[in-house]
Amino acid sequence: MALNNFLFAQCVLYFLAFLFSFIAFVPLTENSNDFNGKCLLFTEGMWLSINVTAERDRFTVEEWGPQSACRFSVLTAILSLLAAAVQAWRSLFFLCKGHEDSFFYAFLNLLASSIVVFVIFIASTIVSVGFNMWCDAITEKGSLPASCEELQDRDLELNLENSSFYDQFAIAQFGLWAAWLSWLGVTILAFLKVYHNYRQEDLLDNLIQEKELLIGKSSSRNSMQEEKSGII
Numbered sequence: 001m002a003l004n005n006f007l008f009a010q011c012v013l014y015f016l017a018f019l020f021s022f023i024a025f026v027p028l029t030e031n032s033n034d035f036n037g038k039c040l041l042f043t044e045g046m047w048l049s050i051n052v053t054a055e056r057d058r059f060t061v062e063e064w065g066p067q068s069a070c071r072f073s074v075l076t077a078i079l080s081l082l083a084a085a086v087q088a089w090r091s092l093f094f095l096c097k098g099h100e101d102s103f104f105y106a107f108l109n110l111l112a113s114s115i116v117v118f119v120i121f122i123a124s125t126i127v128s129v130g131f132n133m134w135c136d137a138i139t140e141k142g143s144l145p146a147s148c149e150e151l152q153d154r155d156l157e158l159n160l161e162n163s164s165f166y167d168q169f170a171i172a173q174f175g176l177w178a179a180w181l182s183w184l185g186v187t188i189l190a191f192l193k194v195y196h197n198y199r200q201e202d203l204l205d206n207l208i209q210e211k212e213l214l215i216g217k218s219s220s221r222n223s224m225q226e227e228k229s230g231i232i
Helices: 002-034 067-097 103-138 165-231
Strands: 039-049 057-065
Touching (some): 002 165, 039 067, 039 103, 057 103
16 A cells, blocks of 8 residues: 555656646747747847937847757756656556566666756756846846836847747746656655665565574574484
């Protein structure tokens, strides 16, 4: 019963990790298409007047963010998506068959989950920090009357589609951080599984030693009884 509960909890967390990774992956790819492959994260720019008598300003990008930041975020979402799908199927299979991982495979699962948690944490931090820098740039660090969310409804005249960038990255941030929490829960369960297996193997070794001692004592008693019977 305890094994079934453990595997069921793993299945739920893997399913959540898959769902949240998908939620993060879709808006990240949509934004890449809307911005024609240009990376919004860590982008620097400023508002400039078109001419002296102009009533409206034009946002000018000084330097687009590094492509590696956006690509790393997308690849991390894909990695989390695939890993969660494979592990969810595997846990569900074990749950239906009533199988249990060995100590070695439980340790490998802990190692893999720890790596995924670390990678998703980096990607989530990159997306959050990079998007905040973009919002600081287009709002001039909050000095403009319009917020970052409101500016997505304004044509920034960058020859790209910017009508949904705030919604896209708000959803992407939620998906990545939620996926990170799900994988963190998976890692904690994996650690408990390794610890449980270690304690079981340690207990098994102690039982084997006790059995050997008992066998040794019984054999010594039998030999003493044989000697006594021989003397008699």
